[in-house]
């Protein structure tokens with residue numbers, strides 16, 4: 001999947017789509033079945049907290065997205081075999097659903 | 107009655123429901139932190155057993171059917187072994203692996219993205235229709251296609267039509283041909299009929315189903331029978347028997363998960379702005395367990411712990427038993443109904459609903475439990491006690507929120 005610019009992949013920030021990717025185990029970018037390892041893109045803070053907000057992706061799709069105009073220059077790529085999907089709670093300081101990789105792969 | 111606000115339905119305060127959420131989070135965390143080699147050994151052992159069962163079943167049929175004296179016992183034994191293999195593979199292994207329950211092991215094969223199961227539905231479509239549509243929108247009317255699978259009327263809120271008179275027959279057909287019913291599930295025939303389905307996506311899905319279905323048919327009804335030469339009919343009959351047994355068993359188990367009387371339905375107002383704690387509560391109220399020993403639970407993919415599976419669909423299934431003890435205690439503490447009963451009773455209730463709802467509502471009474479009475483006497487509430495979300499007002503608030511968006 002080639003993403004011409006980030007606006008095409010804009011749904012990667014939509015809560016509905018993020019939840020669907022998490023549960024259906026599809027790539028947030030190209031909507032096809034995920035592969036092992038699963039890739040997450042996150043800022044340094046997200047990497048440190050081990051809590052990512054963009055949906056899981058193919059490694060190739062994540063790399064592509066990182067090079068796309070409009071991408072966050074801070075994004076780092078983390079690969080994992082599995083992840084926990086965490087729904088936000090009431091009064092959660094982080095109101096968005098998030099992903100916690102649980103088995104990092106180099 | 108479908109529930110439009112789980113918290114209000116249960117008479118729980120904000121503080122209580124948040125506390126319940128935290129206690130369930132703690133159960134989850136404990137399992138996450140303690141999963142390890144013992145759990146990995148469990149799933150690896152089951153996969154090995156399942157493979158031995160398949161090999162033993164196929165070999166028994168190939169070798170045993172040629173001699174007249176061993177033909178019938180070989181056919182029966184072979185069919186039984188194959189049925190056990192398919193049940194284990196579909197229910198305790200395939201279904202749970204595809205939820206990502208074992209992804210943490212970092213095993214290239216036992217991973218949600220790689221497992222393809224021994225049934226007609228392509229894994230990718232199952233992960234959409236089951237993991238997402240059913241688990242995210244559990245028992246929400248109009249959202250969860252598992253409420254009757256588009257064939258049966260399973261909630262009194264669903265409008266009756268004369269077509270529903272045939273429910274007992276459709277039900278028997280669905281049970282017999284369950285793997286093919288499941289195979290077509292994600293196509294969402296209702297949306298196709300209404301012309302809402304993207305034709306490109308539909309074509310892609312149909313191709314996948316055709317390919318997977320053809321391979322299943324080739325394997326069980328062409329290749330293995332052909333290997334038996336002149337006795338191909340016996341092998342084919344045994345394979346039909348194995349598939350039929352798996353179909354009936356998985357149908358019964360799945361129908362016991364959400365169709366017994368205690369499992370409640372919800373309206374779409376409930377899922378608007380649902381918090382994690384409310385999501386947990388909806389899962390408890392929408393699911394039903396059944397009782398059984400350890401072997402029974404393994405052979406039903408641990409779906410006898412349907413409530414625990416719905417609370418934590420991606421925790422390893424071998425842990426649901428220990429989790430259930432804690433969940434049950436929490437339900438007692440917060441006075442939340444925990445629906446459980448013997449398998450025959452749970453299925454009996456599901457079957458009764460299928461038959462009752464084949465006729466108009468006015469001919470029968472609802473078997474769903476009445477809402478729990480509030481723990482204290484009802485009194486007028488002050489404004490500060492009133493929930494700040496207007497979705498409690500049901501259909502009226504939906505209209506106004508749409509108007510608000512329009513303005």
Ligand SMILES: [Zn+2]
Nearest residue numbers: 027030058061
């Ligand atoms: Zn992709």
